[in-house]
Amino acid sequence: MNTQLHFPSPPACPARVARRPACVHPCAAPVACATLRARKADRGDPIPTTEPLKRPRRAPRKIKPAAAPVAEVTFEPLKTERLTLRPLKPDDAESMHRLINDWEVTRTLAEVPYPYPRSLADEWIETTIEELAAGDAWHLAITGHEGEREMLIGVVGLRLDKSGRTGRLGYWVGRAYWRHGVATEAAKRLTSWAFANLPLDLITAEVTEGNEPSRAVLRRIGFRQVGIGMRASVTTGQEHMVTVFEATRDDVFGRIEPPKPEPAPPADDAKPMLLVVACALVDIDQRVLLARRPEGKKMAGLWEFPGGKIRPGETPEAALIRELKEEIGIDVAATCLAPFAFASHDYGTFHLLMPLFICRRWKGTPTPLENQTLTWVRATKLTDYEMPPADKPLIPLLRDFL
Numbered sequence: 001m002n003t004q005l006h007f008p009s010p011p012a013c014p015a016r017v018a019r020r021p022a023c024v025h026p027c028a029a030p031v032a033c034a035t036l037r038a039r040k041a042d043r044g045d046p047i048p049t050t051e052p053l054k055r056p057r058r059a060p061r062k063i064k065p066a067a068a069p070v071a072e073v074t075f076e077p078l079k080t081e082r083l084t085l086r087p088l089k090p091d092d093a094e095s096m097h098r099l100i101n102d103w104e105v106t107r108t109l110a111e112v113p114y115p116y117p118r119s120l121a122d123e124w125i126e127t128t129i130e131e132l133a134a135g136d137a138w139h140l141a142i143t144g145h146e147g148e149r150e151m152l153i154g155v156v157g158l159r160l161d162k163s164g165r166t167g168r169l170g171y172w173v174g175r176a177y178w179r180h181g182v183a184t185e186a187a188k189r190l191t192s193w194a195f196a197n198l199p200l201d202l203i204t205a206e207v208t209e210g211n212e213p214s215r216a217v218l219r220r221i222g223f224r225q226v227g228i229g230m231r232a233s234v235t236t237g238q239e240h241m242v243t244v245f246e247a248t249r250d251d252v253f254g255r256i257e258p259p260k261p262e263p264a265p266p267a268d269d270a271k272p273m274l275l276v277v278a279c280a281l282v283d284i285d286q287r288v289l290l291a292r293r294p295e296g297k298k299m300a301g302l303w304e305f306p307g308g309k310i311r312p313g314e315t316p317e318a319a320l321i322r323e324l325k326e327e328i329g330i331d332v333a334a335t336c337l338a339p340f341a342f343a344s345h346d347y348g349t350f351h352l353l354m355p356l357f358i359c360r361r362w363k364g365t366p367t368p369l370e371n372q373t374l375t376w377v378r379a380t381k382l383t384d385y386e387m388p389p390a391d392k393p394l395i396p397l398l399r400d401f402l
């Protein structure tokens with residue numbers, strides 16, 4: 001596994017590099033700028049957003065003791081194949097300032113001043129440490145290694161809204177490290193971590209118009225484009241059109257498909273299952289129609305309930321309606337078929353499973369169309385007729401019922 005980054009040195013001529021930094025700004029919703037402003041003003045949030053980089057939201061402290069303790073942060077760094085995402089440290093300020101104080105990087109970050117004051121890097125990093133300790137936001141340094149040396153490459157961040165159910169994703173990458181898949185690798189790792197460890201329903205992200213690389217990053221991770229909005233930028237002093245993206249846990253991890261049932265291994269005594277459907281037709285005198293199996297069929301001479309085999313893809317009801325028409329010429333509606341009982345019998349070479357319906361209404365007169373003999377039998381007399389072994393347990397049930 002390659003854990004080292006081999007990024008090229010920054011190009012000598014700025015004109016040779018791409019003109020689009022990889023960045024997105026966290027945002028709230030795909031709404032027009034005025035609405036965004038109103039909503040954010042309500043919440044006391046500054047407008048517009050570029051969370052990883054803007055000045056701290058609280059009033060800056062005027063005088064800070066020289067050795068002010070930095071908030072304790074316990075956060076296990078997130079690893080990817082090439083990168084480590086870890087909490088920012090005060091020592092990162094200089095490298096961060098060097099990377100961010102670059103017009104090509106800042107120009108699509110709505111709230112990053114350019115030039116970027118060196119002192120702002122210190123203030124902002126301190127804020128990220130406090131917010132991470134409080135569980136409000138996770139702004140992490142994207143770092144790589146060249147040999148033993150750790151390099152700051154960019155920043156990726158996620159801020160929760162007040163409900164804690166929605167997060168806003170943002171990231172930027174130093175210009176020298178563009179086109180190496182860093183933003184995708186880092187944003188994907190933080191997004192996956194967030195959905196796996198926070199009670200999030202949704203993560204949103206915004207991309208400034210024209211920032212195609214950032215759109216591609218979000219799409220690769222699983223984000224969906226859900227709208228557009230306008231965003232005021234202190235960086236350019238103008239309003240920018242932004243595309244709003246969002247992702248759910250399912251978008252990022254994939255939906256859970258129901259497991260496909262594994263075919264059971266055949267048992268040692270496995271035998272074919274024969275599905276047959278049959279019907280006890282009951283007339284107004286509470287008599288049941290029996291049919292005598294004709295010569296030439298298996299079990300010829302035994303008395304049975306009219307019915308027959310269920311064809312592949314057929315429902316028991318459809319099969320029974322078809323068989324009653326074919327065998328005895330009557331029309332039955334599915335609504336007139338009441339499930340009654342079933343037979344399950346081992347015939348040695350096959351196993352019979354036979355649902356038995358009861359039917360009291362049909363059209364036509366039962367007529368033997370397949371050389372059978374038909375007879376109406378009172379329930380108490382059913383045992384006088386020799387029936388296939390599978391039918392025998394059904395007779396007491398019918399007698400009790402009728």
Ligand SMILES: Nc1nc2c([nH]c(=O)n2[C@H]2C[C@H](O)[C@@H](COP(=O)(O)OP(=O)(O)OP(=O)(O)O)O2)c(=O)[nH]1
Pocket residue numbers: 276277278298299303304305306307308309352354388389390391
């Ligand atoms: N219809 C019917 N079949 C029964 C009953 N009891 C019982 O064991 N069977 C068995 C006998 C047969 O093995 C199987 C039904 O097969 P079948 O050959 O009569 O079916 P089918 O009407 O579709 O006939 P076929 O077109 O294949 O000739 O179910 C019963 O009460 N009614």
